[in-house]
Amino acid sequence: MTKEQERARARRRYQKVQRRNAQRALERARRMRVVAVVGTVLVVVGGLAFLGFRFGAGGGSATPSASTAATTAAGCQPPPSSLGTGAELELPDRKTAEGKTFVATLSTNCGDIEMTLDGAKAPQAVAAFLELARQNYWQSSPCHRLTASEALKVLQCGDPTGTGSGDPGFGYGVENAPKDGLYPRGTVAMARTQDTEKGTGGQFFLVYGDSTLPDPVGYTVVGTVTSGLDIVDRIAAAGIAPGGSSPTDGAPAAPISILTVAVTEKKA
Structure with missing residues (x-):
């Protein structure tokens, strides 16, 4: 067996353990719920655009609310309850990711989404991503926003509070x-506040359709989805839940949550 095969085998074992642990956490969450409410409670954060994370100079604010009759998409399990916690973490050194490529697997209640992370082009963002994954920051965190306009087709995730205003306690620039x-479709980019110097934190968006964001500063492209984008397509096909800021902008009608995130370095 070659070293590459050994690494692949070890990675598969690690991801299997992560998925098993996530499933156990999901079962515990189900037992603890007194009332089975499917969906994510999303609150409006006054004065913040895009639930605290802005897309484009002219972007508006989303005001999604929970759907009491949310229905999971085909192939999805009911999502776990959000842990509802933020964090106070230290910004990791960008050198931990410089010049390296990583494979990240988002285990969700709808299946796995795999993507590559480019530490050569976005070392600080990738270093932050690695640290948040290591800290289990995204455990049981809902993807709180879906957009479905002609210009913008993204699913935004990464806030464990489910409100769109949570952050890991640190921020960095674009x-x-x-x-x-x-x-382009398949892009993974980091969301941010209007603070272009320290407004990027733990939230990110998956682009499921070619999108245009005419912001003069832009958003950090951290990687590319390599498999599982069909999961995002199914969520997008279910549409926006009632109560969003517009028919094309709000909480996804079919809830999707990140259970765990596993990241491994990709060797040349």
């Missing part, structure tokens, strides 16, 4: 933003 404002 890096590796496309100058043309184009974010």
Whole structure:
């Protein structure tokens, strides 16, 4: 067996353990719930655009609310209850990711989404991603926003509070933003507040359709989805839950939550 095969085998074992632990956490959450409410409670954060994370200079604010009759998409399990916690973490050194490529697996209640993370082009963002995954920051965190306009087709995730205003306790600036404002299908980028120097934290968005974000600063492109984008397509096909800021912008009608995130370095 080659070293690459050994690493792949070890990675599969690690991801299997992570999924098993996530399933156990999901079962515990189900038992603890007194009332089985499917969906995510989303609150409006006054004065913040895009639930605290802004897309484009002219972007509006989303005000999604929970759907009491939320229905999971095909192939999905009911999502776990949000842990509802933030964090006070230290920003990791960008050198931990510089010049390296990583494979990240988002285990969700709808299946696995795998993506590559480019530490050569976005070292600070990738270093932060690695640390948040190591700290289990995203455990049982809902993807709180879906957009479905002609110009913007993204699913935003990464806030364990489910409100869109949570952060890991640190922030950093924009890096590796496309100058043309184009974010092709499959792009993984970091969301941010209006603070372009320290407004990027733990929230990110998955682009399921070619999108345009005409912001002069832009958003850090951290990687690319390599498998599982069909899961996002199914969530998008279910549409926006009632109560969003518009028919094309709000909480996804079919809830999806991150259970765990596993990251391994990809060797040349």
